[in-house]
Amino acid sequence: MLNIKVAKTAGFCFGVQRAVDLVYNNIGSKEPIYTLGPITHNEQVVEDLAKKGVKVVENPEELKDLPKGTIIIRAHGIPKKLYDELSSYGHNIIDATCPFVKKIHKIVEKEKKRHIIIVGNPDHPEIKGIMGWCNDENYTVIQDIEEAKNLNLPTDLQLCIVAQTTYNYIRFQELVEIISKKGYDIFVFNTICSATQQRQQEAYELAKVSDAMIVIGGKDSSNTRKLYEICKSECKNTYYIQKPADLDLSQFKSYRNVGITAGASTPHYIIKEVLTVMSEKSFEQLLEEENLVEINA
Numbered sequence: 001m002l003n004i005k006v007a008k009t010a011g012f013c014f015g016v017q018r019a020v021d022l023v024y025n026n027i028g029s030k031e032p033i034y035t036l037g038p039i040t041h042n043e044q045v046v047e048d049l050a051k052k053g054v055k056v057v058e059n060p061e062e063l064k065d066l067p068k069g070t071i072i073i074r075a076h077g078i079p080k081k082l083y084d085e086l087s088s089y090g091h092n093i094i095d096a097t098c099p100f101v102k103k104i105h106k107i108v109e110k111e112k113k114r115h116i117i118i119v120g121n122p123d124h125p126e127i128k129g130i131m132g133w134c135n136d137e138n139y140t141v142i143q144d145i146e147e148a149k150n151l152n153l154p155t156d157l158q159l160c161i162v163a164q165t166t167y168n169y170i171r172f173q174e175l176v177e178i179i180s181k182k183g184y185d186i187f188v189f190n191t192i193c194s195a196t197q198q199r200q201q202e203a204y205e206l207a208k209v210s211d212a213m214i215v216i217g218g219k220d221s222s223n224t225r226k227l228y229e230i231c232k233s234e235c236k237n238t239y240y241i242q243k244p245a246d247l248d249l250s251q252f253k254s255y256r257n258v259g260i261t262a263g264a265s266t267p268h269y270i271i272k273e274v275l276t277v278m279s280e281k282s283f284e285q286l287l288e289e290e291n292l293v294e295i296n297a
């Protein structure tokens, strides 16, 4: 019989839950509601909000000509200049930037005399937002060990290092160590969100003792991808799914211990659905093993 364990930290984190709640709480007002980009990297949530009239706007310029309403800024945050631009369009603005991301904006603003090193993915909206709080072009984004090794800034430069909230903590420590050896005067701020660290640690420990791991999350969710990488390194039978329908149950026939975790943008009801499907599978398997009834596929 399958033994299924769900990671305690799986699913919506505080910041995403807060942002999603803010959108739902504003549904029903007479004015239109816009989110700047999808509020979470989860298709089901975004589809549900669309049915309730929430419009996702990808290009802020579009908001100039849209009927006056409320713009909700998602947990990733946005560059400072964009706030000013949005304010000039006459919409009401609700800022759902996660407080932990906001803290990074404040750090890089305060440390503007130092050259800011942002550790993370330069294409991720959170990093684009952080860049927009740095002084002019006084920053460098690095995303891996190779880029840290190749960092070649003048040695008299004072540095301030921050990280994307969802960055891998162990890799961040390695990068900081590499940069420290180059002899710069450095301030390091570990801005990796503790929810992310706990989730990654728990996923790692669960993957170590599981025959198979299921990682649930949106295909564009960088924190889910990192969870997948961590689990895959410990458990080769790791499956990345977005919803229960993506599960191929036949793959789980030979496993005993299955672990489930989920990215920060995955609502708890999807985790429950996956668990239900897996539990049903487990029940069928038990019946098959005990030869109690014949199961017709």
Ligand code: F3S
Residues within 6 Å of the ligand: 013, 014, 015, 016, 075, 098, 099, 100, 101, 165, 166, 193, 194, 195, 196, 264
């Ligand atoms: Fe915020 Fe941490 Fe979530 S930074 S958005 S609580 S992963």
